[in-house]
Amino acid sequence: MQRFDPIRPFYDTEVNEAIHSAVNHPMMKALMSFTFPDVEEEVWKNQLKKTHSIRDFQCNFIYQSIQKVLEKSSEGLTTSGFEKLEPNTSYLFISNHRDIILDTSLLNVALFDHGLVMTASAIGDNLVKKSFIKTLSKLNRNFLVQRGLPPRELLESSKLMSEYIGQLLLRENRSVWIAQREGRTKDGNDATHSGVLKMLAMGSDEANLIDYFKKIKIVPVSISYEYDPTDALKMPQLIAEANDEIYIKEKNEDFITLLSGIIGQKKHIHIHVGDILDTELDKIAQEFDNNNKQVQALAQTIDDSILQSYKLWPxxxxxxxxxxxxxxxxxxxxxxxxxxxxxxxxxxxxxxxxxxxxxxxxxxxxxxxxxxxxxxxx
Structure with a gap:
């Protein structure tokens, strides 16, 4: 199990110590003052110091923070499809990806409200370079996707992450959220990258790829914001790509985008969870006997679900x-x-x-x- 240490969130036994190390950080004060504006600093500090599990941290603090974000910067979150999911059951949520933090946080709010298993969620290690943000993400059950590695190390890293996702879903009964592609969709075209599905398959001990995909219970998720709070911030990269130029991020760009996504105006937000992919996988297995073609067909099936159920706004x-x-x-x-x-x-x-x-x-x-x-x- 130690091999997952470089990427995993905190174990519950580590939570209290991590909170004590972060409780006096100015960003923790900013977060708690935003979440509980009428509560004295000593009160929320004492409550934090009594927290010993990720679930307690998420339910008592992060859930409240997200409710405050919704209240201050949106006209509400609506959901559909959650009634199809079973309590005490883990699912692999493969989602379109628009906002660094909110996509997965809002999904967890919806899962909590429906009495379902909340997720461990993938986050790029480029987003958690600041030590406080890394601690906060590990307290919020994020696991790290290692970015910018040379090919051989990338292969090892992908295999490790695949095994970790399998461990969470099949042994710990923990749902997992992962984006359908690396990085956020910046041009509004949501498409599942086959590389994500190939990575998931790496950790399988099943002889048959489709059997493994059935076992991990894939659920496509579509999330849509009436206003994308980071829309203007995405423009320089889109234009550079359109002109075949290499885009170099500004220092702190990811962090600014992260904050803008949280506090920027979103108006209405909708999350839809699609059907658990099952009969669709049987059909793919009948039609294709080649692993690559099966993966491509699965990517298309996930796209069909996400795009058809995507909520369009004015x-x-x-x-x-x-x-x-x-x-x-x-x-x-x-x-x-x-x-x-x-x-x-x-x-x-x-x-x-x-x-x-x-x-x-x-x-x-x-x-x-x-x-x-x-x-x-x-």
Whole structure:
């Protein structure tokens, strides 16, 4: 078990010591003052110091923090599909990925509210370089995805993570959240990368790939924000990629994005959990006998679930019409909603840069294009 030490969250036996080491950190004070504005510092400090498990930390502190985030920066979280899941059962949630912290935190709020097993969640080690953030992430049951390794080390790291995910799901009855691709989707096109599925399969001791995928109970998840609080921050990278330029992040860029995602305005948010993939996997096994083709077909199945159930907001339809200079979806939004969105575009994006305007609009419009393919097919 020690081999998981470089990537795993804290064990419950380590939680209290970790809290004591972090309780006086200015960022802990900022987090607790935000979460409990009417509570004296000594009171929340004493409560923290009495915490001895990740579950207690999540339920008594992080859950409350996320509720405060929703109250301050959104018009509410809605959910669908959770009634299909069984209590005391672990699932592998494969999700589209829009926000560094909130995607998985909001899923855990929904799981907790429905009396279901909360997740251990993958997070890139590039996001937890600051020691306090790393401690906080390990207290919140995050495990580390090691980034930027040379090929041989990357292979070893992927195998370790695969074994760890298998350990959580099959031996510890702990659900797991993982994004469908490395890094957040920045252009609104949600697509499952086959490399993620190949990584998951590395830790399998099953002779048959599909049998393993059935055993770990894959559940596709779609999460959508009416306003992406980090939309403007994603533009420089998108434009660099569009121009075939290498994008180099600014110092502290990830940290700024992380904070912006939490405090920025999101309006409405929706999470949908799809069906547990089972008969779909049988069908894939019948159609393909080659592992690579099975993985590609599974990636497509996950995409179909995520894109079909993705909740579209007025902002998506407005962006589509603005981008295409059309009124195709004008019955899906009001003039007031349109002016608010145009105002946001004006405030956040340099309108003298057509490429930037186009990228911004496409980010919101692409989910409409992707979902319409399924609506037209039915």
């Amino acid at each position: 902002t998506n339809y407005i962006a589509y019409d603005l981008l295409n200079k059309s009124n195709t979806y004008s019955n899906f939004y009001t003039e007031n909603e349109k002016s608010l969105f145009e105002r946001r575009l004006e405030m956040r994006i340099d309108e003298n840069n057509p490429q930037m305007v186009e990228s911004f609009l496409a980010m919101y419009a692409n989910p409409v294009v992707n979902k319409s393919k399924y609506l037209n097919a039915n």
